[in-house]
Amino acid sequence: MKRTWVACALLASLAAWAQPKSAADGIAEYRKMLEDGNPAELFEARGEALWKQKRGPKNASLEACDLGKGPGVVKGAWVEMPRHFADTGRVQDLESRLLTCMETLQGFSAAEIAKTPFGRDEQKNVTALATWIAASSRGMKFSLPQGHPEERRFYELGKRAFFFRGGPMDFSCASCHGEAGKRIRLQDLPMLTKNPGDGIGFAAWPAYRVSNGEMWSMQLRLNDCFRQQRFPYPGFASEMTIALGSYMGVNAKGAESIAPAIKR
Amino acid sequence: MADPMRIRAQVAGDKATVRVLMAHEMETGQRKDAAGKTIPAWHIQDVTAQHNGKTVMTAQWGPAVSKNPFLQFNVKGAKAGDKITVSWVDNRGDKRSDEATVS
Numbered sequence: 570m571k572r573t574w575v576a577c578a579l580l581a582s583l584a585a586w587a588q589p590k591s592a593a594d595g596i597a598e599y600r601k602m603l604e605d606g607n608p609a610e611l612f613e614a615r616g617e618a619l620w621k622q623k624r625g626p627k628n629a630s631l632e633a634c635d636l637g638k639g640p641g642v643v644k645g646a647w648v649e650m651p652r653h654f655a656d657t658g659r660v661q662d663l664e665s666r667l668l669t670c671m672e673t674l675q676g677f678s679a680a681e682i683a684k685t686p687f688g689r690d691e692q693k694n695v696t697a698l699a700t701w702i703a704a705s706s707r708g709m710k711f712s713l714p715q716g717h718p719e720e721r722r723f724y725e726l727g728k729r730a731f732f733f734r735g736g737p738m739d740f741s742c743a744s745c746h747g748e749a750g751k752r753i754r755l756q757d758l759p760m761l762t763k764n765p766g767d768g769i770g771f772a773a774w775p776a777y778r779v780s781n782g783e784m785w786s787m788q789l790r791l792n793d794c795f796r797q798q799r800f801p802y803p804g805f806a807s808e809m810t811i812a813l814g815s816y817m818g819v820n821a822k823g824a825e826s827i828a829p830a831i832k833r
Numbered sequence: 834m835a836d837p838m839r840i841r842a843q844v845a846g847d848k849a850t851v852r853v854l855m856a857h858e859m860e861t862g863q864r865k866d867a868a869g870k871t872i873p874a875w876h877i878q879d880v881t882a883q884h885n886g887k888t889v890m891t892a893q894w895g896p897a898v899s900k901n902p903f904l905q906f907n908v909k910g911a912k913a914g915d916k917i918t919v920s921w922v923d924n925r926g927d928k929r930s931d932e933a934t935v936s
Contacts, residue, residue, distance in 0.1 A: 606903030610839050611856040784901035 596755060598833060609700060609777040609829035612784045616701025619694050625675030636663070636672035636702065647706035648826055651715040651815045660723045663699050663812045664788045665806035671681040671695075683805040687789050692805075699777045699786040703828040710825050711772060713818045720815065723808075727816025730809055731761070740798040740812070746770075756833070761817050768827035776830040784829070787814055840933035842908075842917045849911035849935045851882070853904040853919050861862070861896035876924055883918040884908050894921075911935050 620631045620643075628673050636646035637654065651662040657669055668679040677691060685692040715721055734741040745751060746761040759770035766772075776784045783795075791810045795803050836856035842849050855877065858884035862874025876895055882890040889908055908917065913935050 606854055606905070608854055608856075608903070610838060611854055611901055614839060615836055615856075743864060779899075826924035 573781070587812075590799035593755075593757060596833070598807060600833075603831050606784075607706075607777055607829065609775070609784060609831065612697045612777070613704045613829065614701075616699070616704075625671065627674065627675050627676035629674045629676075631670050631674060631698070633674055634667075636666055643702050643705045645706050645709055647703040648709045648711045649656035649827070651720075651723065651727050651818060652714050652830065653719045660717075660719050660811055660815065662787065662806065662811045663702060664695055664786060665811060667698055667702075668694050668806055681721040687792070688783060692761075696775070696784050696786050698788070700784055700829050703775050703826070706826055707828060708717055708825060711818060711821045711824050714824065715816065715819060723812045725814040725818050727812035727814070730813055731816055736799045738799055740800075742794065744798075760810055761820060764821050766823050768830065769824070771814075771821040772824040772826045773828065773830040773832075775828050776832045778832050780801045780833055785832075835927060835929045838919060838929065838931040840913075840917065840919055840931055842935040843908075844911070844913050844935060848907045848909045849915070849917070849918075850904055851870050851908060851917055851933075854910070855904070855921060855929075857901065857921075857923065859896070859898055859900045859902065861898070874924060877921045878924050879922045879927050881920050882906065882908075883916075883920075884911055885916055886918075901935070 587742070603802075610807065623630050633640045634644065635641075635656070636650055637652050638644075638646050647663060651660050653660050654669075659665075661669065668682055671677040671682065671691070672679040682691045682695065684727075687696070716726065731742040734744070734746075741747075742761070744757050745753070751758040751760075751762045759765040761770050771787075774788075775784060775792050777784055783789075788805055788810055791813055792805075794804060795801070835924045838856070839854040840851065841853075842851045857877055859877065860872055860875040862871065864872045866868060866872050868913055876896050876898065877894045879892060879911040880890075881888060890906060892904075903910075905921075911917070915935040916932055917935060918930060926936045
């Protein structure tokens with residue numbers, strides 16, 4: 570009799586262990602359903618059209634823009650950024666590089682666009698362009714160049730920023746993204762000090778946010794991380810944001826990009 | 834003029850599955866802006882789908898439909914090469930019509 574009891578208890582515990590669907594599974598399932606109609610595609614289409622369209626005071630397209638793989642080469646550019654550019658002498662991420670191209674080729678004022686709030690005027694176009702360019706490298710693996718001393722300096726700078734604690738809550742990026750298995754409410758937080766896996770963390774952005782219907786590029790993602798830490802907002806395409814991009818990008822080496830992704 | 838829609842139509846057995854993404858703000862008319870003023874409603878009102886020029890579906894939409902809506906439906910008897918046209922009209926009278934070929 571006792572033995573059957575034990576057997577029953579074992580069976581019950583096994584069933585209980587196999588059955589419950591965790592919150593993470595539920596969210597994964599929900600995302601799977603949304604993937605079929607990811608509105609990021611609309612931004613992709615807009616970005617592609619903007620790339621080819623003659624615009625700005627100089628009435629030129631962006632097709633001569635060098636994203637690091639030669640003028641006009643878009644495919645594969647996203648998984649190798651931020652990188653050092655000889656013509657500007659700076660390490661640049663995708664958005665700051667777009668600002669440079671929009672200024673030199675099209676005659677827009679980069680400083681003006683950087684000051685514009687997200688989702689308005691030219692800033693909206695930068696996001697659409699970034700979405701399309703990132704999407705062109707979908708399925709490719711991150712491999713940021715680290716040959717130039719400036720690129721290595723940016724990685725180190727990003728690392729320092731990542732672990733820098735401050736603000737009213739004494740937070741750093743590492744408080745949330747420094748170890749595996751953490752989450753905020755139902756959102757899993759990727760560990761960004763190493764490669765978190767394909768399509769996770771750095772490899773998942775730009776992404777469409779279903780809850781507010783916005784397209785988020787890496788710059789906006791970082792901007793919101795600063796807000797959540799109650800830090801002052803970083804300047805758009807500032808050295809700090811690019812350095813953090815370098816740090817996460819180099820750490821994500823080998824991770825497959827799924828951008829543009831879809832988020833809750 | 835509104836941004837183009839993305840339409841995909843694929844044959845699945847004796848029908849075709851059509852997936853449509855529309856670029857639209859879909860403002861409900863319930864939200865207020867930073868100054869406290871109501872943002873006027875602005876949303877798609879009528880959606881029509883045509884299969885080779887024949888209307889196969891009409892829909893009336895309201896403020897409850899999400900921003901950048903996604904629509905999926907099946908068209909019975911649609912074959913590869915057929916034309917699927919989707920059009921919408923919003924409450925400001927703005928319209929958009931896009932066509933896709935069933936594959």
